[in-house]
Amino acid sequence: MSKIKYYYDPETLSYQKVERKKRKIFGGVTLFIFFSCLTGFLLYLYAGQVYDSPELRRAKREKQFVEQQLKSMQMEVEQLATVIEDIEDRDNSIYRIYFDATPIPDEQRQAGFGGVNRYEDYEGYDASERIIAVKESIDKLKKRVAIQSKSLDEIAVLAKDKENLLASIPAIQPVRNQDLTRMASGYGYRTDPFNKTRKFHYGMDFTAPRGTPVFATGDGVVDRADANSSGYGNHIRIDHGFGYTTLYAHLRSNKPYNVRRGQRVKRGDIIGYVGSTGRSQAPHLHYEVFLDGERINPINFYYGNLTPEEFNELLKKSQQENISLD
Known part of the structure; x- marks a missing residue:
């Protein structure tokens, strides 16, 4: 009250x-x-x-999380771009040059995307600009990776061809040095043993005892193993691919062949044995190398099993004008 x-x-x-x-x-x-x-x-x-309300605090946390993720993704994209740029540089300046392939222009690797707006669904938000920038960077990286992947596939094919080429080129002597009596005659003008006239000798003659193994000088397929070519007697021809063919003549009469027509052989395989069949003066192997159907000097193809000293000695003997054995 x-x-x-x-x-x-x-x-x-x-x-x-x-x-x-x-x-x-x-x-x-x-x-x-x-x-x-x-x-x-x-x-x-x-x-x-x-003091923020729970809803406001949650919204702020989500915004902060999005900001952090965008920043992190942008950094990762930049790191990936650096890695891809290094791979592209090596691809152009090393791999493609080594395998005689044309380098891919930067304009082609870095080209963007034309046409319709690809990022329309990302518009209308506070972070739209940053999200679109990251998405566009990722799409460009995807395109660069696709181009690089295709380039490496091409390089893999070229490398395989290069490997096959290196294995196929006739690169060793058809007769081992320790089996040779002497190197009788080289490529060039020599005196014919039968009519004593000066005549061009298209191969190299390796003297060795009858039955001495004869080796395939490169990978290939046996094209002929017969005596159906004038003057060569029992002989073998190997198609090495890439335009190369080798011929091994005057093989022995008794079981001259260690291979048959159509057989695939590897460098170093024994394909036959030294003899003196056909137009031959004494047991020896007459060896020829063809490139695109033209006879070339075999002396340039012995780098696979000769030391520099052995090669120089062989070169000196092959240049001497003497009487050939066929």
Whole structure:
């Protein structure tokens, strides 16, 4: 119960009850409510600055996560681009040059994408610009990787051909040095043993005892193993591919062949044996090398099993003009 207040009235010389005016009471209450609301609003604004709501905190965390992921992906894309650029450089400056392939222009490797907007679905968001930039970088990397992959497939085929070429080129002597009596005659003009005229000798003659093994000088397929060519007697021809063919003549009469027509042989395989059949003066092997159907000097194809000293000695003997044995 509220207390009743009194005041002393000097005119009436008595105490009078204090009467409170309703208007003043209403104004005070109104003013109190106004200031209470104002204080609460200000406190709400301050709390919003200092303390986030759970939803706002979650939204901020998600935004921060997206920012971090975009930054991380952009760094990874840049690292991948550096790696691919290094591979492309080696592909152009080493691999393709080594295998006689035309380098791929940078314009072709780095070309973008024309036509319709490929990134329309990524537009309309706060991070659209950054997301589109990352996506575009990834698409360009994919294209560069596809081009590089195709290039390496091409290089693999060329490398296989190169490997086959190196294995197929006639690169060793058809008769081992330790089996030779001597190198009788080389490529060039020599005296014919039968009519004593000066005549061009298209091969090299290796003298050796009858039955000495004769080796295939490169990988290939036996094209002929017969005596149906004038002057060569029992002989073998091997097609090495890549335009190369070798001929081994004057093989022995008794079981001259260790191979048959159509058989695939490897460099170093024994294909026959030294003899003196056909137009021959003494047991020896007449050896010829053909490139694209033209006879060439076999002296250039012995790098596979001769030391530099042995090759120089063979070269010196092959250049001497003497009497050939066929």
